[in-house]
Amino acid sequence: MTAVASARRIGSSRGTAARGRGTTQWLPTIILLAASVYTLFPILWVVTASTKTAGELFSTFSLAPGTGFLENLVDLSTYEGGRYWLWALNSLIYSGGGALLSTLVSALAGFALARYNFRGRSVVFTVLFAGVLLPGITLAIPQYFLVAQAGIANTYWAVLLPSIINPFGIYLATIYAQGAVPEETIEAARIDGASEWRIFRSIALPMMAPGLVTVFMLQFIGIWNNFLLPFMMLSDESKFPLTTGLYMLLNRGTGTPVLYTYAIMGALLSIIPLVILMLVLQRYWKLELLSGSLKG
Amino acid sequence: MTVATAQPRHRIRPRVAPWAFLAPAIVLFTLFLVLPIGYAIYLSFVGLRVQGGAFGTRQQVFVGFENYINALTDPELVASLGRLATFGFISVPITLGGALLVALLLDLPRVRFARFSRTAIFLPYAVPGVIATLLWGFMYLPTTSPINYVLSAIGWPTINFLGAQGIFGSLANIAVWASLGFNMIVLYTALRSIPVEVYEAARLDGASEWQIARLIKIPLLAPALLLTLIFSLIGTLQAYSEPTTLKSMSNSISNSFFPLMKVYRDAFGVDNVSGAAAMSVVLALGTLAVSVVLLRVLQRRTFEGTR
16 A cells, blocks of 8 residues: 555656656645635635624624624625715725726837837936835825815815826836837838827727736726825715725724624625626736846 | 828827827826826925914925925834834735645646636635625724634633734734735746756656756746735735725734835824925835836846746
8 A cells, every 4th residue: 555655656746757746745735725715714704794783793603694784784785874885985086086097098108119219208218217116105195285285185186186096007017018019010100191189099909908907907996095195185984985984984993893893794795896807807917027027 | 292102101100109008108197106206206395384484384495305304203203114124024925825836736738627726816806905804804903803702712822913022923913814815826827837857857857846846947937926025015014995994803913003104194194294294205215216126136137037
C-alpha cells in the first residue's frame, strides 16, 4: 500500500511538472478557502443579523437567524419618509454620474497623451502622474473652503465635480490607449479626411472601451466608497450618499438601539448592488492594467 | 485650390486637437487639485490676529512658519502620528504578506476552487470603509460579537476588541479585510504576465513550487510589490472613515485619534483653519516624498532588470 502510494506521488509530481494536471494540491486549496471564509464571514453575519429584531440582535447567538427581516425592511424603508432610498439614489447619482464623466475626461486625456506628439506632453504627463501619488483626501478641507466660496457647498455639484478628476484613471487610459489604438489606423483615418474629434469618437473610443470599463469601475467604487468628501461638503441629510447616511444612523444608534437594526439592514442592502455589479462585470475588467501600469 | 492638396500633409501633426482633448482634465485638475493645494499653502502661512486695540477686528495676517512650528510641536499631532504608525506597522505587512501568499497560491497548478476564492477575497473591495467598519464593529461589540459568544461558550476569556490596546488590532483587521483582495489582484495579474517558460524549465529540473516562488516568482514580482506598498502607505495615511465610524462604538478612539481626524477637528471643531491647513500640507508632502523615494527605487530596479 505504502509503496503504491509513494510511487503514485512520485509519478504524479513528475507528470504535473510536465502537464500541470493531476491530483489536487490540498494545502493551498485549504488556505485559500480559509481566506475566503475570513472575507465572507462579516457578509454572512450581516445577512443573518438583518433578520433579527432589535431584541433578538442583542440576545440570541449572532449567526442564528431571527424573525424580523420584513419588519426591518419596512422600518428602514419608512424611516423619515424613505430617506434611506433617497441616500441610495444619491449614491447612484454621485457614483454613476461621477464615474461616467470621469471616464470620458480620462479617455480624452489618455488618448491625447498616448497618440499625439506635442510640445509640453511630458510635462503634462508628469504633473498628472504626481496627482496619482498625492493623498487626495488631505485636500478635502481646502477643497471645501474653495467650494464654499464658489457658493456650491451643500449641493450635488460639491460632491460630483471633485469626483470627476481622477489622475489614476487618466494614467490607465493613457497606458491602455498606447497598446490598443494603432498609430497607423489614426494616420489612415486622417488621410481619409476624418476630423480629430471624429477619429477619437469613432475609432479610438471603441478600441479603448475594454480599458475604459476598468477605469469606470474603479472610479465608481471609489466614489461609492468615499466618505470624507460628502461628509465635509454636505450638511443637508437629504443629499447624503449611503456612506454618510449610514454613518449618521450608526452614530445615533448609540442612544437608540433600534437604529442599529436599521444600520444593519441598510448595510446589507447597500452591499448587494455592488456585489452583483462586480460579479457581472468581473470578466470585462482589465485588472492586469493595474500591475502592468508601472512598466509602461 | 492647389493649397487644399497640401492640407492633409499639414494635418498629420495637429497642434490644437491634443490640447482640446486635454482641456477638461487640465481645468478640473487645476480647480480641484492645484488650487486647493495652493489655497492650503496660503492658509498655512496666515493667522487671525486682533488688530486695533480692545475693539479691534480679527484680521488675517502673514505669520510665517508659526503654524508649521505649532503643528509639528503639537503633542496631539505627534501622538496621532504615533498611533497611525502603530496601526500601519500591523496592517501593511499583514495585508501585503497575505496578498502575496494568496496570489502565489492562486498561481499554483492543481488548486481547486481558485475562481471562487479569488472572487470571495476580492469582494470586500466593493464594500465602503464605513460599512466594513459597521460590520466588524458588531463583531467586536461585547453584546453582539459571535467570536466572544463562542469563546465564552467554551469557557475561554473573551477578547476586549474595543479596549485601548485591542483597538489597534481591530482597526488593522478592518484595513486588512478591506484591502487584501485589491492587492491580491494586482500581484496575481502580475504573476500571470510572467511567461510560463520562465519557470517551466525549473519545474522540469525538479524544483519545488516553494523554490520556484522564492527564487523566480517573488523577485519578478518586485515592481508590483513596490506598487502595492506605495498604495498601502498612501491608503494608511488617509485612514479616516474606519476610525471615525468605529468611534461611535468605542471609547478608545478620541476625535484626534489619527492625523486626518485631528485635521478635521481643528478645521471645523475648534476653528483653527490655519493650523489644520499646515498639518494638511505636512501630511500631503510627507506622503508624496515617501512615494517618490519608493518610485525611484522601483525605477532603478526595473532599469537594472531590463539591462
